[in-house]
Amino acid sequence: MKQILQSLKTGVTEVAEIPCPAVRRGQLLIRTTQTLVSVGTERMLVEFGKAGWIEKARQQPDKVRMVLDKIRTDGLAPTIETVFNKLDQPLPLGYCNVGIVMEVGGGVTGFSVGDRVASNGKHAEVVSVPANLCARIPDSVTDEEAAYTVIAAIALQGIRLVRPTLGESVVVTGLGLIGLVAVQLLRAHGCRVLGIDYDSAKLSLAKQFGAEVVDLSAGEDPVMAAQRFSRGRGVDAVIITASTKSSEPVHQAALMSRKRGRIVLVGVTGLELSRADFYEKELTFQVSCSYGPGRYDPNYEEKGQDYPIGFVRWTEQRNFEAVLDMLADSRLEVESLISHRFAIGEAEKAYELIANAAPSMGILLQYPTAEEKTEAALRQQTVKFLSPRQSSSQQTGVSVAFVGSGNYATAVLIPAFKQTGARMKMVASSGGVSSVHAGRKYGFEETTTDTDAVFADPEINTVVITTRHDSHADLVCKALMAGKHVFVEKPLCLTLEELEKIRATYVHLEARDNRPLVMVGFNRRFAPHIRKVKSLLAGVSEPKSFVMTVNAGAIPGDHWTQDKETGGGRIIGEGCHFVDLLRYLAGASIVTHTRVTMASPSSDTVSLQLEFADGSIGTIHYFANGSKAFPKERLEVFAAGRVLQLDNFRKLKGYGWPGFKHMNLWNQDKGQKACAAAFVKAVSGGEAAPIPFEEIMEVSRISILLAS
Secondary structure, eight states: OEEEEEETTTOOEEEEEOOOOOOOTTEEEEEEEEEEEOHHHHHHHHHHHHSOHHHHHHHOHHHHHHHHHHHHHHOHHHHHHHHHHHHHSEEEOOOOEEEEEEEEOTTOOSOOTTOEEEEOOOSBSEEEEEGGGEEEOOTTSOHHHHTTHHHHHHHHHHHHHHOOOTTOEEEEEOOSHHHHHHHHHHHHTTOEEEEEESOHHHHHHHHHTTOEEEEGGGTOOHHHHHHHHTTTSOEEEEEEOOBOSOSHHHHHHHHHEEEEEEEEEOSBOOOOOOHHHHHTTTOEEEEOOTTSTTTTOHHHHTSOOOOOTTTOSOOHHHHHHHHHHHHHTTSSOOGGGEEEEEEGGGHHHHHHHHHTTOSOSEEEEEOOOTTTSOHHHHTOOEEEOOOTTTSSOOTTOOEEEEEOOSHHIIIIIHHHHHHTTOEEEEEEOSSSHHHHHHHHHHTOSEEESOHHHHHHOTTOOEEEEOSOGGGHHHHHHHHHHTTOEEEEOSOSOSSHHHHHHHHHHHHHTTTSTTOOOEEEOOGGGGSHHHHHHHHHHTTOOSOOEEEEEEEOOOOOTTSGGGOTTTTOOHIIIIIHHHHHHHHHHHTSOEEEEEEEEOOTTOTTOEEEEEEETTSOEEEEEEESSSOTTSOSEEEEEEETTEEEEEETTTEEEEESOTTOOEEEOSSOOOSHHHHHHHHHHHHHHTOOOSSOHHHHHHHHHHHHHHHO
């Protein structure tokens, strides 16, 4: 199927061939009929992509500071590589979609196959969208009209924050699509509306919708015009739907407002606010968030947990429904806002129009009908890139499939496995976009959104799992039962029950001549500095003391890794690395373990104590309350009157260590490439796994217990 992607590195927009997405629990699979290009938002993205490196940096000074901190702690080369990988990720465009439900995901109620729905789906022939971001379209509303649902909901949410009452005077600054919809919705509320813009065509439309207007291109003074419009009292409210770097729209809004007036920012402006503007009038200023309550809340959008209507009357989905009702009753007119129509195959022309700032309003993209393209053709879940002869070296005998192609996989693990000379056979993802990017970039033969195809392919003998943590255990077991070797990015699993299931599956395969290998991406033990530490400790027979300090940094509580069901929390998700590292260096089993946690709000700040069977002890300080300017990881080893100190996997120093003083690397090396190479070597040579299975199970069990 076709989907529109944009490069943030170059600004180039393309219509790419993408596998049909898999429908997930809580989502609807939708065949698209129309999408609306959000000219303001999508023009900003195109312009950012086409900007040079210096201009990109100027637009994101906070990101520049993060990059400088990373250079100081990790080195120049890894930082540049991280930045380039981030910008290299293709961006799926669009958020105003209309289509027909093809399939209903598990747990979804209120929708059926065949329903026409409006959603925030992308510009793609098929989209998979959470049910709470979809609304059924009334029969009397056309697909073209319904394409404006999401844009109109953005305007509606801004109006709800303004809380207009009958007869109030309201200014709308910026008469793009959102502004012109806002004019109509305010008029429907019984408000008097003053529209402000430079564009005479947009001003004409605003007049048509019942607003008085101010033409900035003619030199009209908006503040004086607002004073006249409000009969000298000052306007009751201002809704800013403009897009500009200037703070002038906010300043003007304050000047034209009455005492205790309301200002709501829906668009994007500068925010250099003057206290004097707001102080004397006691003005309120608020930024509106997208379509309404529920936006960016994973419990609402991803898990489908609706807000009780008695407490939250208007969620984003209910705002969609309100807009569709307005369209059905002809109280909202959008036909006159349509300026261009393009078939999806000609979408590049639409973006050329946007990039050249040619006059345009509502740009609709139209998609093939069922007669023009069958459902079977749309549902193709595999896209081929290369034939086996064209793909990379196959001398290792290792044929790899990746399940998951997120940031870490594409930036670190996939290139690490490609470097080993393994055959890059297939890459899978649920949405298709990231796997297509990875497939093209790293020479995979094919990409798919059908995970089962990975396990069914007889040419694949090795599966690398890099999905979200809650799926690891099930995928590991499926791969083992299919006779595939498994490399799973940490953690192995989230619960003791899942751990036992993996053990049982592995034991069940014991009778096989070539039982598959299981490997977890505990890469720190493969880092060159750690190998050196291990060799130095080999001559020490007495117990050792280890102190591992991790300046982990804060992660928002609503991030998926913090969700106990999905990510398992940070001790399972990342802390397991350091449990494994100390277990490896001690060379002995962990016999006791304890955890001390800082009180909320820093519950991610913990100290873990480990005691080993040989009498060694270890402490892991996993801290989320430090500065990013400080190096992330530091290891100290005390043994036999000597000390080793490793600073962020770049500098290793020895104190009192005969024959060893230091080992320095210019750039950080945490052992990711060596970890992948060791696994591929074991698979290729029929050797034992680089980390013994029972050791993996021990570290995983301890990590789960420490996280509980």
